[in-house]
Amino acid sequence: MGLVLLWYGSTFAWGFGVSALGRPGGAPGAAASAEAGSPAATSPRLVVLMQLEGAIGPASADYVRRGLALAAAKDAKLAVLQIDTPGGLDTSMRNIVKDILVSRVPVATFVAPSGARAASAGTYILYASHIAAMAPASNLGAATPVAIGMPTPGRADPKPGGKDNKDDKSESGEQRGKSEKAAEPTADAMTAKRLSDASAYIRSLAQLRNRNAEWAEQAVRESVSLSAQEARAKRVVDYVAQDVADLLMQVNGRDVEMERGSVRLATQRAQLLVFEADWRSRLLSVITEPSLALILLMIGIYGLLFEFSSPGFVLPGVVGGICLTLALFGLQMLPVNYAGLALILLGVAFLIAEAFLPSFGVLGLGGIAAFAFGAVLLIDNDVPGFGVPLWVIALSSAVSALFIIVVAGMAARANRRPVVSGVTTLVGTTGELVEFADGEGWAHIQGDYWRVTGAGDLYAGRRVRVSGVQGSALQVAPEGQESAAKV
Missing domain, CATH: 3.90.226.10 (2-enoyl-CoA Hydratase; Chain A, domain 1)
Structure with missing residues (x-):
């Protein structure tokens, strides 16, 4: 691409x-x-x-x-x-x-x-x-x-060799008239x-x-x-x-x-x-090229998707917004088949869903197929120079699938990675109570002061161990008692 x-x-x-x-x-x-x-x-x-x-x-x-x-x-x-x-x-x-x-x-x-x-x-x-x-x-x-x-x-010649239907003895003139009359209201009309x-x-x-x-x-x-x-x-x-x-x-x-x-x-x-x-x-000639309009549309969609899934990068969102705007401007000047455009968007939605739902590839294959069919039908005209070449469709489909596979892989690795930040990482650590009364107080844990709750023989200066998280407070217990309970 x-x-x-x-x-x-x-x-x-x-x-x-x-x-x-x-x-x-x-x-x-x-x-x-x-x-x-x-x-x-x-x-x-x-x-x-x-x-x-x-x-x-x-x-x-x-x-x-x-x-x-x-x-x-x-x-x-x-x-x-x-x-x-x-x-x-x-x-x-x-x-x-x-x-x-x-x-x-x-x-x-x-x-x-x-x-x-x-x-x-x-x-x-x-x-x-x-x-x-x-x-x-x-x-x-x-x-x-x-x-x-x-x-x-x-x-068109109805029979090989350019012979007319009137030479076909197997069909009567009345039958031929009925078939011709039935075909008239469709494509011929x-x-x-x-x-x-x-x-x-x-x-x-x-x-x-x-x-x-x-x-x-x-x-x-x-x-x-x-x-x-x-x-x-x-x-x-x-x-x-x-x-x-x-x-x-x-x-x-x-x-x-x-x-x-x-x-x-x-x-x-x-x-x-x-x-x-x-x-x-x-510029108008370039962005109204159907192939480039399709590519800009994909870059815009995936750029915004990447920005929304990983806020803070800024560049993908800026590039995606510009490309999407140019693509929509180019498409509105072309004879667009809206069924084709809908299939493209549906295919992109399927590919995105494949990255987050365990469909075992069903949504991914369906998304690639919908995207390919939509790209073929996108331009509602058979004029030379105003169609999307098949190699562009194949390349765009492959890049879309690769993008989703990479995003899905990154999401899977992120889910398997242990948590390294947040209050949940304090569970199991120890600290010292600074003050404690009526079942709650403050403790110095991991170099910071935290609001804590607990029960038992707790008082200022006692060593405690974090046993859990309750709302915005940490649950603590006396360090020696929790060790004895675990034994």
Whole structure:
């Protein structure tokens, strides 16, 4: 688990939001931060470039929103969103689309560099943009929404070799109709709902931007894809460009329809402001990684457990509280399956109970099983990049079991260890009465004064032996008499 955290830490530490100004296709201009108000940054011909790579999630949506806000603040002529994504979360994708639709600056989505893709959620973003472009050897499509347990759209081959049921003589048409009708209200109904919603959404975007709506719906319902040249021929994208500089040259002078009216792009010899992700976006990207969120959740729970079981260490409680807070923040931004989260918490409870109850391993095995199943079901989405890998689940389960075994072993050894402090350790020791009257008094025992009670021939100055503890007082008896009684 330490190696996993080290890997995520190095990912977070990579780069901190440095932006640069330069001329597309030429030598770089003067370097500047995206937040700096330099003369170049306020040039009348400024283009803001955002680079989005990997799965689309909450961090991606936050990055695009702030990039478009920067472009509007700088009065940029165009905002270029360069993407290379396998897809992502539906909620994050829709947030990006909403930001593009209300943007005050024209947005050009560019699938680049060569070999990049705009699959699934990337296709919706491409369709929502004012200008759509692709680099050679790139592709887009496969926009079918997926989720855990959702069957693949389309009709599956019911028999080996792809034969249809109508060729099966053992089943009548009436029986086939009944079986199909019985299956419709279950998974097929949910599939139809998802497909209808997604296809209507992308069709509305295609109609808004005057792009090929038929192919867009086909990409959703049949998961088809297109290369850059094919997309250009089918009116799915507007341009095929080698790089950002080539794209800016091609779109120069184009009229773009905005909410405020038609806008003519002036991108020739424009300066390029690269808006890179800052520490906030990188932190959000790291803690919304499902694997790390799960690890932080476990560290938080076990840190607090260790602090509560052994008060005074402070550090485990502080680290546990911080990790638990970060984990809950990351999970609330992800499509969490609460049944999976409940199984994880139940598994942790079983493992903790195993450390204190003599269940002979039953609670421990049940806790590991519940934790593993919960981790598998934790993220309610089958989007690439948003699942918890099996090796992380196995490692977390093993570490949890090891932690509980160590804690249980420490507790067992502590129970077997003889008591070395407290008033009970004074039983059997001897001392001298300082004063005694009416069955109680004070005695000097083991270098300290104790309130004592007793019966018999007891008086100040007599040697006594502690025979027991009664409340806050020690029970004593004359030293010689107790010895005689024992004999």
